[in-house]
Amino acid sequence: MILKKFPAAILLFFMIIVSIIAHQRWFEKPANHVSHYINSQKWQISGKIADHAVYRYPKTYVIVQVIRLQKNEKSYDVYGKIRLCVWGNQSHLKKGLHIKFTSTISDFKNFKNPGSFDYKHYMNFHKNIDANAYANNKYIQILDLPPDYNPIEKIADDFCQKISQMIAQNASNESSGLLHAIILGDRHRLPKIVNEMFIATGTVHLLAISGLHMGMIAMTAFLCFRWLFRRSEILCLYGWTDICATIPSFLLVTFYFYISGMSPATQRAFIMISIFLLAQIIAKEQQSLNTLCFAGFLILVWDVRSLTSISFQMSFIAVFIIIIGFARLSKKFSFFSKHSPIGYILQLLVCSVFGIIATSPLSLHYFYHTSWMGLFTNLFAVPMVGFCILPLSFISISMIYIWEPFAIKLISINGFVADQLIALLKWISQYSAPFEIYCHLTFFEIFCCYGLILLCLWGYRSYKKYIWALIIMLIILDVMYWTHQRFFHDDVRVTILDVQNGNAAVIELPGGDCIMIDGGGISVSFDIGKHVLAPYLWQKKIKSVDTLILTHPDRDHLQGLLFIARNFNVKSVWSNGDQKQTELFKEWLSIIEQKNIHHKKIHANCKESLNNVDFTFFNPPEAHNNSKLFYDDTNNNSLVIQMKYKGSKFLFPGDIEHEAELFLAQNFCSSLKSDFLLCPHHGSQTSSTNAFINCVKPEWVLVSAGKHYKNNLPNPAVIDRYLLANCKIKRTDTDGAIIIELTKKGWDILP
DSSP, X not given: OHHHHOTHHHHHHHHHHHHHHHHHHTTOOOTTBGGGGOEEEEEEEEEXXXXXXXXXXXXXXXXXXXXXXXXXXXXXXXXXXXXXXXXXXXXXXXXXXXXXEEEEEBOOOOOOSTTOOOHHHXXXXXXXXXXXXXXXXXXXXXXXXXXXXXHHHHHHHHHHHHHHHHHHHHSOHHHHHHHIIIIIOOOTTSOHHHHHHHHHTTOGGGGSOOHHHHHHHHHHHHHHHHHHHTTOHHHHHHTOHHHHHHHHHHHHHHHHHHHTTOOHHHHXXXXXXXXXXXXXXXXXXXXXXXXXXXXXXXXXXXXXXXXXXXXXXXXHHHHHHHHHHHHHHHHHOGGGGOSSHHHHHHHHHHHHHHHHHHHHHHHHHHTSEEETXXXXXXXXXXXXXXXXXXXXXXXXXXXXXXOHHHHHHHHHHHHHHHHHHHHHHHHHHTTOGGGEEEXXXXXXXXXXXXXXXXXXXXXXXXTHHHHHHHHHHHHHHHHHHHHHHHHSOOSEEEEEOOOSSSOEEEEEOTTSOEEEEEEOOOBTTBOHIIIIIHHHHHHTTOOOOOEEEESOOOHHHHHHHHHHHHHSOOOEEXXXXXXXXXXXXXXXXXXXXXXXXXXXXXXXXXXXXXXXXXXEEEESOGGGGGTSOSSSSTTTTOOEXXXXXXXXXXXXXXXXXXXXXXXXXXXXXXXXXOSEEEOGGGGOTTSOOHHHHHHHOOSEEXXXXXXXXXXXXXXXXXXXXXXXXXXXXXEHHHHOSEEEEEETTEEEEEO
16 A cells, blocks of 8 residues: 555665665675785875865875786786875875875774774775875875866866865854855864764754755755746746746756765765755655655665665655654644744744654664754754855855955855854853763664654554554563663673773673773874774663773873763772873863762772672882882883682783783782783783783783784784793784673683
């Protein structure tokens, strides 16, 4: 019955099946593809810069279409795209230039943790970028070849560059970033603090050009042109006003699509809006679902990869729920569809409500966050963007070559409006915390959510009560499962996370309490706590971390803990009392003070017990806490923690080196014996002495290390040392996150 009423759904279902099959075969590349040359060897790479360089402190990223690889006087003609990373701001690397440089070709790396974001798949499959390369700007040679430019593309790029310059010169830094994002699809200029503010207020969708933006342009243009053409009696007589209004509206949307960069997301939005414009002529209003399904079908025909695109999924489900919701409310409330100011306000409010309801499950699954503040903020943010900023932008753009002073004046006005929007959202963001939700939904939970939404909105009543009962039962079972997993287990679960640089261990105690030892850290530009540690905790349904333990204040152990301390209801912090005069450490102390977290300083011979789990500390020596450092470096002053549960022991030694290991061997040798040892200092040659290994006698040695370490950790000599001691070894750089369960009967290492 449903398929008869919505035949386009059959086409969409068919293309979904095709997309799934194509997805499985996408990574089968021909022999001359650049992905087959990913290895540790250096190549001389020749290629063309395929897109504008993007500078993100401290690096410039350039997409290069590879043409040829050379090595040992051998040359290979290849194809495929790589991302070239160069230190500093290299604005001279322009699109279309041919360049040559020497580099290894490396694969994109994922953090190998349960439920972590598949960055490699995202870059290969959706961005169509196959590998990474790194080069020093001094050794990048610009070849004496004419830039390879399509003439039409050259005109468009020059036009966009002129728009960009005018925006940058006539708007503040924050409003310039917003206008670049909304008009040109360039979000790289948007200050980080402004981007986070849009996320907190539920308006981040306004920053990415999508069907909403093109829809607002199309609707505004269509209404204006229809009003204009209705002045003509002839057009009204023949009923051609809608047809005549659709044509210039489509041309305007096409123009917007072209200057916004034609990214895959804007391509999908353009197809969808084009179909809806066409439907204004050949379809009826009640065929909106058919139109949507047909648009989805064409999008998947255009690019089968769209099915796994987050933006496509969220856009499609949002429009789908809005259409159903509007149809349902229009039947119940006659005043809802009236063309009056109150009617428009109500429609905007309902559109905002349905949009947030529709996208929240997917947002929580992919981004672990949604903000219901958007119910309010979208009431003014969407009209300001759709009916003020975008129209002013198009008028100013159209006047650039006709009357430049007027265009500059309009851009200045537009910048002022953007500044007011940012200021308003900045003020509201101070009160957004109660409306923000941080958690992770599984696919099963997403199914239940959308089942409930459709049951509330869909008009069909057959077997409805049975479906209600089924979904409610499934939700109850899901809640019972996670409640048991979190609070009613009697084992200790230790996860050594893959943070590439540093250490980070999550310990789940019986009864649900949670401890985190160290937080890893890579660089200033990447928040390991926000992007790696927190997602792992959220997908485990962990909302509170009771105790944070910092073994020592080096960046590769401290950085990730800052985000956890801010957002996970931390009750106490244990540390060795050591301090560093760095901005990161000062921020750490500031968070502890602001959040009123109890800070306990630990030294050797201290003991703690939590939920029948015992913690014994062997380092640093007590003299360290009297403001006299026992050792001259932070590594040797690391906390050394032994956790004991039902006869199983786990030793966390931080980054101690041979001096501290000698102290431990001399003073605590008989007490150090443990089943598991987290390898000291990531397997550095300055640690893991034979005396220390003979005292600990671990059955398993767990190494936390990653590819970014300059010293190629773990050191092969250290690994050999453990193997000679008959230790079994697991490594995060090769095995990913290591999960161990300590039970009453012993322990298990989960695959």
